[in-house]
Structures are given as structure tokens and as C-alpha cells.
Amino acid sequence: MVLFSGFSFAQTATSVYLMPWPQSLEVAQGHLKIVPNIQLIIPNDSSDRIQFSATQFLRNLSNKTGVFITNGFPLTVVDNSNTSIIIKYDRIGKLEIHEDESYQISFKNNQITLTSVTDLGALHALETLLQLVNNNESYFYSQEVSIQDEPRFTWRGLMIDVARHFQPVDVIKRNLRGMASVKMNVFHWHLTDDQGFRIESKLYPKLQELGSDGLYYTHEQIKDIVKYADNLGIMVIPEIDIPGHATAFLAAYPELASKKQDYSIERNAGIFHPTLNPINPKTYEVLDGLFSEIAPLFTSKYVHIGGDENEGKHWDENPLIQAFKLKHGFKTNHDLQTYFNIKLEKILAKYGKKIMGWEEIMTPNMPTSAIIHSWKGVNEGKKPLTSLIEAAKKGYQTVLSNGFYIDLMQPVQEHYAVNPLPSNLDLSPTERKRVLGAEATLWSELATPLTIDSRIWPRTAAIAERFWSSENKQDLQHLQERLPYISDQLEQLGLTHNSYKNVLFRNITKSENIAPLQILSKVCEPLKIYTRNKGGTEYQSYSPFTLFADACTPDATDAVLFNLAVELFLKSPTENNKKTILKWLKKWQANHLAFKKLTVNPLIKNITPLSKNLAVLSEITQQKLTGTAVDSNTIKALLKAATKDIQDVELTVISSFTKLLY
Numbered sequence: 001m002v003l004f005s006g007f008s009f010a011q012t013a014t015s016v017y018l019m020p021w022p023q024s025l026e027v028a029q030g031h032l033k034i035v036p037n038i039q040l041i042i043p044n045d046s047s048d049r050i051q052f053s054a055t056q057f058l059r060n061l062s063n064k065t066g067v068f069i070t071n072g073f074p075l076t077v078v079d080n081s082n083t084s085i086i087i088k089y090d091r092i093g094k095l096e097i098h099e100d101e102s103y104q105i106s107f108k109n110n111q112i113t114l115t116s117v118t119d120l121g122a123l124h125a126l127e128t129l130l131q132l133v134n135n136n137e138s139y140f141y142s143q144e145v146s147i148q149d150e151p152r153f154t155w156r157g158l159m160i161d162v163a164r165h166f167q168p169v170d171v172i173k174r175n176l177r178g179m180a181s182v183k184m185n186v187f188h189w190h191l192t193d194d195q196g197f198r199i200e201s202k203l204y205p206k207l208q209e210l211g212s213d214g215l216y217y218t219h220e221q222i223k224d225i226v227k228y229a230d231n232l233g234i235m236v237i238p239e240i241d242i243p244g245h246a247t248a249f250l251a252a253y254p255e256l257a258s259k260k261q262d263y264s265i266e267r268n269a270g271i272f273h274p275t276l277n278p279i280n281p282k283t284y285e286v287l288d289g290l291f292s293e294i295a296p297l298f299t300s301k302y303v304h305i306g307g308d309e310n311e312g313k314h315w316d317e318n319p320l321i322q323a324f325k326l327k328h329g330f331k332t333n334h335d336l337q338t339y340f341n342i343k344l345e346k347i348l349a350k351y352g353k354k355i356m357g358w359e360e361i362m363t364p365n366m367p368t369s370a371i372i373h374s375w376k377g378v379n380e381g382k383k384p385l386t387s388l389i390e391a392a393k394k395g396y397q398t399v400l401s402n403g404f405y406i407d408l409m410q411p412v413q414e415h416y417a418v419n420p421l422p423s424n425l426d427l428s429p430t431e432r433k434r435v436l437g438a439e440a441t442l443w444s445e446l447a448t449p450l451t452i453d454s455r456i457w458p459r460t461a462a463i464a465e466r467f468w469s470s471e472n473k474q475d476l477q478h479l480q481e482r483l484p485y486i487s488d489q490l491e492q493l494g495l496t497h498n499s500y501k502n503v504l505f506r507n508i509t510k511s512e513n514i515a516p517l518q519i520l521s522k523v524c525e526p527l528k529i530y531t532r533n534k535g536g537t538e539y540q541s542y543s544p545f546t547l548f549a550d551a552c553t554p555d556a557t558d559a560v561l562f563n564l565a566v567e568l569f570l571k572s573p574t575e576n577n578k579k580t581i582l583k584w585l586k587k588w589q590a591n592h593l594a595f596k597k598l599t600v601n602p603l604i605k606n607i608t609p610l611s612k613n614l615a616v617l618s619e620i621t622q623q624k625l626t627g628t629a630v631d632s633n634t635i636k637a638l639l640k641a642a643t644k645d646i647q648d649v650e651l652t653v654i655s656s657f658t659k660l661l662y
């Protein structure tokens with residue numbers, strides 16, 4: 001046996017493509033063949049969760065391998081002569097923080113045993129086992145391994161914003177499935193914002209009638225998703241974002257606003273002023289009613305109350321609110337928001353819930369029973385982890401999202417590098433324990449049901465590893481080796497982060513001929529860090545999100561390969577390394593010829609300069625590499641033209657071209 005644990009290992013020889021990487025893994029030489037009579041054995045008194053996940057495992061195993069499994073359902077009795085997967089766990093786990101999610105996998109003869117304290121651990125073991133399945137020319141097998149695994153953090157979340165763009169039940173479910181496959185356990189459901197109130201209220205139906213364009217979840221749908229998530233070992237945290245981010249809320253109930261004006265659903269992106277009135281008793285009456293309905297739909301103890309980005313403009317403009325502040329000795333709007341939050345805390349406590357909120361709720365007098373969600377980052381002039389450290393020191397449990405804003409379209413390694421709890425952080429052991437974990441956040445201003453998976457995956461698989469695996473697991477090359485396998489598996493499980501591209505390409509070409517767009521898109525990325533949709537007004541929520549930029553994704557695959565090839569060539573300018581580069585350049589030149597043969601329409605016309613810039617740069621770079629003199633002013637002009645974003649897309653090979661041309 002070879003021991004691969006934590007940091008020090010080299011993996012390629014073993015063909016183990018796990019993500020997240022386990023805490024401890026021993027790889028044996030042998031492997032166990034996936035045969036039709038393989039059995040999956042579960043205890044007699046298994047939970048719904050295990051029944052569901054074990055059955056799904058068999059379906060997925062069958063689909064992955066094409067093996068016609070005879071017993072396509074879990075059994076309770078072992079036949080020792082058959083290849084068996086045996087699940088053993090001590091008790092049903094609770095979907096709560098700090099629950100035991102550890103598991104072990106061992107192989108002996110023709111049996112694979114998955115051992116865990118809770119059924120939640122068993123679920124993780126099944127996901128690991130599915131990822132272990134590999135093949136040679138003749139058959140599918142699982143590498144024989146011995147694994148002992150447990151999460152680094154108890155809170156491994158993904159937030160999906162369904163307010164800016166509504167995401168139907170099936171979109172949520174397939175993303176939950178993806179989360180489970182990489183061992184994430186918290187789904188934070190951002191249900192309301194300025195652009196939509198997406199949860200039904202039976203007591204205050206105007207909320208969905210006037211606040212959602214008819215796009216909201218009914219109570220039955222919410223319960224269905226919560227149950228589905230439970231079966232996958234995922235707890236669901238609903239967020240009702242108040243008192244700010246409340247335009248849609250106030251479109252329904254303007255009498256609860258801090259300022260008298262007309263309210264209608266916001267169609268742009270950004271930070272807006274409409275805010276609930278914290279001194280109006282009716283505000284609390286409505287919130288009490290609303291939470292009395294919402295709280296029982298969710299099994300988790302926490303309700304996220306948002307609380308972010310309330311700049312208090314409408315509070316400042318309201319003389320009654322100002323007088324109230326004076327009377328109560330509230331010096332700042334933060335004090336007033338604390339007053340609001342504490343009232344909310346009491347309302348939620350009545351319904352058995354505790355508060356979670358964005359870091360703005362961390363004000364003096366805020367009870368430490370609240371979870372502080374740290375999100376503000378370098379953009380606001382704060383060092384990463386600032387509010388996380390502050391929260392932990394002040395006695396709050398806390399969750400990190402700064403560094404995990406996946407809507408920013410940043411490369412995977414930038415998120416992978418963010419450590420929610422570095423070992424050298426100035427926190428005592430007690431304070432460190434308060435850092436529950438972290439959450440990736442997908443804000444959906446630019447993400448529709450068609451594109452959202454590609455804005456989440458596969459990068460979130462790498463982020464999930466950051467949340468689960470050892471802090472020492474930092475090897476980028478190893479990440480890049482595994483990510484394509486994991487990405488493909490996520491699609492097999494129902495996600496659409498690659499397949500959707502062809503749908504958009506066909507919409508652009510209005511034909512089946514999409515190859516030139518496919519090739520071009522592999523060196524193009526959507527603009528990053530809010531440079532797309534400047535000011536939040538270039539796109540409205542009803543704008544087209546079927547553009548070439550929407551079909552492009554971070555970590556454009558050919559750009560990554562080309563940029564590596566250029567690095568290699570610059571370090572070691574051999575003929576062979578040059579040949580690799582010339583191959584790419586010829587490909588892109590030829591691609592533009594194919595592009596020009598597409599039947600022209602306005603959508604194609606818009607992106608033709610992208611293809612042309614790439615082709616022209618490819619041409620002169622070939623000349624340069626093969627010894628033909630190229631005029632430096634021409635180079636300058638071409639690079640300048642190609643650096644400009646076109647249709648919210650950037651060519652992510654320009655810096656490599658620059659290096660080759662200068």
C-alpha cells in the first residue's frame with residue numbers, strides 16, 4: 001500500500017479523481033470490478049435519506065458504467081458470494097451544525113464496507129465511492145482504497161439568489177444534487193430582494209402577487225425542496241432580506257415603507273433605498289405573520305434575515321423615524337437597525353428559529369446567538385476575514401463568504417486560495433471553533449435558469465474541497481487534473497454547465513453549425529468583478545442572457561492550456577514547444593475562416609470582431625515566431641484592439657500574445 005495523505009503525494013499513477021480530497025487515503029494495488037450482480041446492502045431500519053441516496057447511487061453507478069445491475073435497489077441481506085457494498089452506521093444524523101459526518105471506506109475481498117457514525121457520513125461515503133469508479137478498456141472498477149474522512153468545517157454552503165432571477169424547482173434540485181456530490185451541506189436560499197419576493201405567503205398574498213411577476217415557490221414546493229435536500233444531507237437556510245433590499249416587499253405593502261412613494265419591482269441591479277419602516281408596529285405584525293408561515297416550512301434552526309446594505313437614506317428622510325431615534329437615544333442608523341433586528345430575533349424565537357445575518361447585523365447589543373455572515377471584502381477597503389475575526393472574538397458563530405463570490409466570474413484558483421481559517425490567525429481555540437465554515441454565493445443578476453449552473457460549476461467543486469479538505473491541500477496542478485472528471489460527473493448527475501453552451505450557440509448561429517463558436521468560446525471569458533453590467537443598469541432583469549458572453553465561462557479551457565504552453569515556451573524556447581504554440585495559432589486562424597462562413601445575422605455580427613482579433617493576432621504571432629519581421633506599431637494597435645472587451649467578453653489569451661510579440 002502507498003500512503004497518500006494531506007499534502008505530500010503524487011497521484012497520477014493511481015487514477016483516483018476525488019473531490020473533495022479525503023483527509024486520509026491509502027491506495028492499494030487492486031481494484032474491484034463493477035459487475036451486474038453487485039449488491040448494495042443497507043441496514044433494515046434505514047432512514048429515508050439512506051433509502052433515497054442508496055437507490056440514487058445504484059442508478060448513478062449503472063448510468064456511469066452502462067452495467068445492467070441486477071439488483072437496482074438496496075437490499076438488507078448480504079449474499080457473501082457476490083460483490084457487495086455494505087453500509088453500516090450507528091444512528092440517523094441531524095441536519096445541524098457540528099453533527100458527525102465522518103466516514104470510512106474499506107475493501108476486503110469482494111466487499112466494500114462504508115462505516116460511519118451517522119447516515120450523513122454514509123451519504124458522503126457513497127459519493128466518494130461513485131467518484132472512485134473508473135475504467136480500463138474492458139471493464140469498470142473501483143480502485144481499492146482505504147479512506148478515513150471527515151470535514152474540516154461543519155458549514156459548507158452554497159447560496160443561490162432566486163430573487164434577481166427566479167430559479168425553478170428543477171434548477172434548485174439539480175444544484176442540490178451537485179452540492180451533495182461534493183459534500184456540501186448547507187443550501188442558503190436567498191428568497192427575497194429588491195427584484196423579487198419568491199416565497200408564497202398565504203397571510204400576505206400580495207407579496208407574491210405584486211412582488212414576483214408570478215415567479216415564486218409555493219409552500220408545497222418549498223417543503224418538497226427541503227425534503228429533497230434532507231435526503232441529500234443538506235440543510236436549507238431561507239433568507240428573507242430585510243429591512244433593506246425590500247423593494248419587491250414594498251411593491252406589495254407600500255404602507256410598511258420608510259418613505260411615502262410609489263414602489264414597483266426593481267428591474268436593475270445595485271443597492272436601492274426602499275427600506276421597511278422599523279418604527280411602524282404594522283411592520284412587525286406582518287413580519288410576525290410571515291415568519292409564522294415560513295418557519296415551519298424549514299427544518300433548520302436558522303433563518304437568515306439579510307440585513308445587508310441598508311444605507312438608511314429613507315430613514316434619514318423620515319422625520320418620525322428621526323424623532324424615534326432621538327427619543328430612544330439611537331445615535332446611528334445602525335442602532336436603529338439593531339432595534340429592528342432584536343425585535344426580529346424575538347419574533348423568530350417564538351417560532352423556534354435563530355437569526356443569521358450578513359455582517360452588518362453585528363452591532364453592539366446584537367445577541368451572540370446570531371450567526372454573522374462575513375462578506376465584505378477588499379472592494380470595500382477591508383482586509384479579507386476582518387469581520388469574521390471580529391465576530392469570532394465578540395462571541396458570535398460566523399461563516400465566511402468573502403472570497404467565495406462566484407458570480408464575479410473569477411478563475412477557480414482565486415477561490416481555491418482563500419482559506420477561511422488559516423492556522424496562524426490570531427484567534428484563541430474557543431474563538432476558532434466559532435468559525436463554522438464558509439459559503440459560496442451566486443448572486444443572480446446575470447444568471448438565468450439556462451446559465452446558472454455554469455456560473456456555479458465546476459468552480460464550486462474546488463471551493464467545496466476548500467471547505468472540506470485539509471488546509472494543506474493546495475496543489476493547483478492536482479486540482480486541475482481532477483476538475484475535468486468531477487465536472488463531467490456533475491453533468492452526468494444532471495447539471496448543465498457545459499451542455500447549455502450549445503443551446504446558446506445554436507441560438508446565436510440560428511443553425512446547427514456552431515463549431516466556430518465552440519472554438520472561439522474556449523479562449524473567451526465573461527467580464528469579471530462587476531465590469532459586466534456597469535452601474536447595474538446595462539442589463540435589466542428582463543434583458544437577454546443568451547449572448548455569447550453568457551455562453552462563456554471562467555477558466556476558458558483552451559486559454560488555460562495556451563497560456564501554460566506560452567509560459568513553457570518562454571522558459572524553454574525549444575522547437576517542440578514552439579510547435580505546440582504554432583498549432584494553436586493555426587487553429588484560431590482557420591477558425592476565423594470557418595466563422596466567416598456562418599450565415600450572418602446580427603448576433604454573429606456583434607461577435608465577429610472577437611474572432612477576427614484572435615485570428616489576426618494568431619497570424620502575426622506566427623510570423624514573429626517563424627522569423628518574419630512584424631512592424632511594432634501594427635503589434636501595438638492589434639493588441640490594443642484585442643484587449644478591449646467586445647460584447648462583454650474578453651479574450652483571455654492576450655497577455656500571452658503580448659509576451660510572444662514583445
Ligand code: ACM
Pocket residue numbers: 308309358375
Ligand atoms: C451582499 O453581497 N450584499 C451580502
